[in-house]
Every structure is written in C-alpha cells, then in structure tokens.
Amino acid sequence: MDRRPIGMFDSGFGGLTVARAVIDLLPEEDLVYLGDTARYPYGARPIEQVREFSLEIGRFLVNTFDIKVLVVACNTATAAALEDLREVLQIPVVGVIEPGVRSVLGASDSGHVGVIGTVATMNSGAYQSAMLHADPLIDLTTCACPGFVEFVERGTTEGPQVEVLAERLLTPVIEAGIDTLLLGCTHYPFLARTISQVMGPAVLLVSSAEETAFALADDLAESVLAHPDQVRIGSHQFISSGDVRAFAAVGSRLLGPELVNAERWNPHAT
Numbered sequence: 001m002d003r004r005p006i007g008m009f010d011s012g013f014g015g016l017t018v019a020r021a022v023i024d025l026l027p028e029e030d031l032v033y034l035g036d037t038a039r040y041p042y043g044a045r046p047i048e049q050v051r052e053f054s055l056e057i058g059r060f061l062v063n064t065f066d067i068k069v070l071v072v073a074c075n076t077a078t079a080a081a082l083e084d085l086r087e088v089l090q091i092p093v094v095g096v097i098e099p100g101v102r103s104v105l106g107a108s109d110s111g112h113v114g115v116i117g118t119v120a121t122m123n124s125g126a127y128q129s130a131m132l133h134a135d136p137l138i139d140l141t142t143c144a145c146p147g148f149v150e151f152v153e154r155g156t157t158e159g160p161q162v163e164v165l166a167e168r169l170l171t172p173v174i175e176a177g178i179d180t181l182l183l184g185c186t187h188y189p190f191l192a193r194t195i196s197q198v199m200g201p202a203v204l205l206v207s208s209a210e211e212t213a214f215a216l217a218d219d220l221a222e223s224v225l226a227h228p229d230q231v232r233i234g235s236h237q238f239i240s241s242g243d244v245r246a247f248a249a250v251g252s253r254l255l256g257p258e259l260v261n262a263e264r265w266n267p268h269a270t
C-alpha cells in the first residue's frame, strides 16, 4: 500500500489518451503527467536522443515527485528506453508496446494486422519483434505516419488537411487487407475519426491505452503499491516543458476536466 503518485510522460499530448484510461480505471491514484512539448516530435529524432530525454524525465519525476511507478505513455520512448528506465530508476516502469500488441492480437480474427506509428518507432523494429514474439504466425504490415503528431499538438484533430495526409500515408495498410489496425502512437487516437474513415468500416482500430491501464493496475497490485484508500478521488498534476497556457488550453480539450492548469519544467538536454 503506497500513497505516492504515479508518474507518466509523453512528448506532448499523446499520453493523455493513456492518462484518460488510467484516471478512469484507478480514480483513487494521484497522477503527475509530463508533456515534453518543447521537444516534440520525438518520432523524428534519433533513438539515442529520445533515450536521453526519457532518462532525464524519468529521473526528474522520481527525484521531484517521488513517483512509485512510471508509465511511459509514448511508443517512441518505450521503443527507445524502456529497459534503460527499468534499470536506472529502480521502480516499476510500464511501457505501451506490449499492451498494444495484446490489444491488436486480442481483437483480430484473421491474423492480418497493421501497426502505424512514428518513424522512430517503426524503424526501431520494436513492434515487429514484440508481435512476432507474441504470435510467430501473425501477418503484420507496418507504416510510419510522419505529420500526424504535429496536427494533434496544434490541437487539430480533424479537417481536410488531416484527411489528405491520412489518405496518402495509410495506403500500405489499406492495401494489405488487414482486419485490425493498432494506433501505435499515443497521439493517434485523437485522429481516430479520420483514420477510421480512411481505413473503411471493415477495419477495427485499437489503441494501447486501456491495456496499458490494466497492466499498470496489475503491476500496482503485484508490487503492493496501490493506494490504500480505494474510495478517494486522486489529484492530477500536469507539467509541460513548453508553453503552459497552451498546454492547459489544448490539453483540457483533449483529456477532459482533470486538466485545469499546467506547470513549467525546463529540460537540460536539447
């Protein structure tokens, strides 16, 4: 039993999709969320640099807020740094890739699935190997969607420009004849309406948010770290390395009423 907060981070607003699922599943827990909006998009950066940023944020959350567990609510950071964070921080660290693999495999009937994500996530091969490890017979098509994250960070979640980009980028997964598509970037659920229109009604979209929240709940239970008071409502704190007013304005629209304001954090590495 442990009253300390859960820490969570993403390059920006994407992890709010995971935060939503965690707040809904574990309302009694306190949460500290950091959006590294000054340095997004992670997906266009070298994987080494994303690892460096992730370690810097992990250490900051442990040292400043004494978090009891860290949720890496970003596929790119999970691909880059999950094992290093586990080694360095010495608290449980939950990533989004394994939960994502579980949701897509659990949802597909045909075994023909797709994953879309950032350039860095797709180039890392993390999904390809996690998927094959979970099911060696899976037929997987992947594609990177550069540009999607930037729309979400600007607060644009639909409209003609998003549609044009989606039609262009999603061609490989449309042509592959998949029955289920995993949104392998935590920003993409905010674009789900457009992605779903472009993919057509035969393709089911899944995200890693709910499965990640379940994995976190299991971890808290197993390591006896759950909050002792199961009927309280936890507090939710938001931090941004960018413009905190813009973070609160766009973030509250994306997450909901829990995000009222944000505090500023100055990263060292650039």
Ligand code: DGL
Binding pocket: 010, 011, 012, 014, 015, 040, 041, 042, 043, 044, 073, 074, 075, 076, 077, 117, 118, 121, 149, 184, 185, 186, 187
């Ligand atoms: N939300 C991050 C992810 O899941 C996107 C990263 C970015 O390109 O900033 O990969």
